[in-house]
Amino acid sequence: MNDLDGYYKKSLLYTFIFLSFFFTGCANNHAKTVALSNKIAVDTPVVVKVSPGIPITYDSTKRYIYITLDDGPQNGTMTCFHVLSKLQAKASFFMIGTQVDTEKQRKKLDSIRNSYPLFLLANHSYTHANYNHYKAFYSNTDSAVRDINKAQSGMKVPLKIMRTPGNNSWGINGRVRAPALTKELTHALDSIGYKVVGWDVEWQFKNAGGCRPVESTENMVRQVEAMFNSKNAFVHNHVVLLAHDRMFQKDQYADSLSKFIETLQKDPRNVFETIDHYPGIQNNK
Ligand SMILES: [Zn+2]
Structure with a gap:
């Protein structure tokens, strides 16, 4: 009985962890999709142009x-x-x-x-x-x-x-x-x-x-x-x-x-x- 009890407890715990990951993942993906679509809408007309004088970071091995x-x-x-x-x-x-x-x-x-x-x-x-x-x-x-x-x-x-x-x-x-x-x-x-x-x-x-x-x-x-x-x-x-x-x-x-x-x-x-x-x-x- 104790073993079975332990088994149910573990199952419940694993199910909870799985569902948590599942929903968190969905939520994040959803947030990303929204953010991405907003970004595309805002960024599309902007032409990326590199201007003279933009600082660079020196690499100490170079x-x-x-x-x-x-x-x-x-x-x-x-x-x-x-x-x-x-x-x-x-x-x-x-x-x-x-x-x-x-x-x-x-x-x-x-x-x-x-x-x-x-x-x-x-x-x-x-x-x-x-x-x-x-x-x-x-x-x-x-x-x-x-x-x-x-x-x-x-x-x-x-x-x-x-x-x-x-x-x-x-x-x-x-x-x-x-x-x-x-x-x-x-x-x-x-x-x-x-x-x-x-x-x-x-x-x-x-x-x-x-x-x-x-x-x-x-x-x-x-x-x-x-x-x-x-x-x-x-x-x-x-x-x-x-x-x-x-x-x-x-x-x-x-x-x-x-x-x-x-x-x-x-x-x-x-x-x-x-x-x-x-x-x-x-x-x-
Ligand atoms: Zn000269």
């Missing part, structure tokens, strides 16, 4: 590389566009206002601006320091700021991220590292909310016999590795590479760019990012 290409739109811009697109390597194009002087150049500018999150358009001044007259340009901070603002609005640069022409200047959230020539301007730009981005490694070019890269792909990969292993980068574990679109316009040099990226992509630690995701820039003031 190393971040920022390819930056200066002086476009120019010959070689679309070569870089195609090589980088094919390899899905993010990059930033620092462009010059006066370079946008034809419909063809305007289209290149638009192609870059419209390719975010793969590519980011950034500001490299309107006149490139009055066509490389660096001393005169940087000695007048107010007119230099006007020049940079003109490029910013004229090219519809999405974020206040710029690079000083011909000089490696850094100015991010009050931290300035710049040569004497550009120091005053860099502070002025920083104070009005620009992020002034320099570079850690440069892939140089030569104009003799058509514009071409100076260093080999292997050399550049080694330089990037060395920068990661040193404490010399502006921010450790984040390496900014400077190159110019026009270096890669010939097929053989476009191949150098491909090979450089493919070699770095073989290391799973390496991540290519756009410069809006560089530390201190993503939280734009």
Whole structure:
């Protein structure tokens, strides 16, 4: 009798547990269905668009590389566009206002601006320091700021991220590292909310016999590795590479760019990012 009693008790308990799960489950499913249908009704017309400057979370197991290409739109811009697109390597194009002087150049500018999150358009001044007259340009901070603002609005640069022409200047959230020539301007730009981005490694070019890269792909990969292993980068574990679109316009040099990226992509630690995701820039003031 005691055993039987125990059996009924257990059966009742199990039945109760089963029914509890059953009803709770139904209730939850019902709630989910309602929530889901509401969500669909509300969300359907919204087109999801990623905007430049949305913060990312850094992965401590990764190393971040920022390819930056200066002086476009120019010959070689679309070569870089195609090589980088094919390899899905993010990059930033620092462009010059006066370079946008034809419909063809305007289209290149638009192609870059419209390719975010793969590519980011950034500001490299309107006149490139009055066509490389660096001393005169940087000695007048107010007119230099006007020049940079003109490029910013004229090219519809999405974020206040710029690079000083011909000089490696850094100015991010009050931290300035710049040569004497550009120091005053860099502070002025920083104070009005620009992020002034320099570079850690440069892939140089030569104009003799058509514009071409100076260093080999292997050399550049080694330089990037060395920068990661040193404490010399502006921010450790984040390496900014400077190159110019026009270096890669010939097929053989476009191949150098491909090979450089493919070699770095073989290391799973390496991540290519756009410069809006560089530390201190993503939280734009
Ligand atoms: Zn330049």
